[in-house]
Amino acid sequence: MLFVLPLSISRIAQPLLVRQIILYIKDESGLPAYSGYLYSVALFIAVIVQASGQRQIIFRNTRVGMRISNALSSTIYKHLLTINTAALHKTTAAQTINLVANDANKFAELSMFMHVLLTVPLEAFSTFGLVWWTIGLPTLFGYAVLLLLIPIQFMFSKKFGRYRKATMACTDKRVQAINELVNGCQIIKMYNWEKAMEQRVLETRQQELSNVRKASSL
Known part of the structure; x- marks a missing residue:
């Protein structure tokens, strides 16, 4: 203050x-x-x-x-x-x-x-x-336009919240996949699962980035 x-x-x-x-x-x-x-x-x-x-x-x-x-x-x-x-x-x-x-x-x-x-x-x-x-008097018209923008901002905020929630879910999946990859690296190497695990992480990351881009466009 x-x-x-x-x-x-x-x-x-x-x-x-x-x-x-x-x-x-x-x-x-x-x-x-x-x-x-x-x-x-x-x-x-x-x-x-x-x-x-x-x-x-x-x-x-x-x-x-x-x-x-x-x-x-x-x-x-x-x-x-x-x-x-x-x-x-x-x-x-x-x-x-x-x-x-x-x-x-x-x-x-x-x-x-x-x-x-x-x-x-x-x-x-x-x-x-x-x-x-x-x-x-024209001041009222200018402020009326600002008041009309409030519902639009509220709508964008709700969309941003949905995208943010989806992003966090994808982030959880990605971090979990990387954690499993690090903890089980010996087994993954033994069974030659590197490409499959890499593809899993990349797909999750692409979903995460897609939601981030959608949220950034608002």
Whole structure:
């Protein structure tokens, strides 16, 4: 919160300062000659505040995310050491590796953008007021278009979730196949199953990449 408010203020101030500079250049502001220099200095300060605040927020959020990821990984390993044998047989090594290597890291990635929950509403309402003050009624039509885009974004998010779920299932299969390949390499060499195992891993990898490409296209 310490850096969120200055970040939002600096973002909102920049277009306003640019507007004042343009009016000054067109000689429509009716302000003294030194006003242009003051606006330029203020714009420079706003850019510096935005860059510094954004870097600090990302750094602090990333640090929190890494702590969450490490805590989750530690909890997963502790849970594996305490569960009974019957439950352990239901969990494959691939699922465990996937949980630690991928799922836990998603919390670290998510934490980088947690400040958006505060900055977006603040900047949205502030921008709405400023645009209304500048152009009036047409502001409603612009924001109406943004509201119409929300269902579309929701639809794409659901599709992305389905592709992501399919990708994780393929990743589990691929890691499990590689784990079996490594553990049984002597038997595979003895029976000359290298090509068959290679084909199995490649097919699983192709399915995984296909889902990744579909998710990336959204």
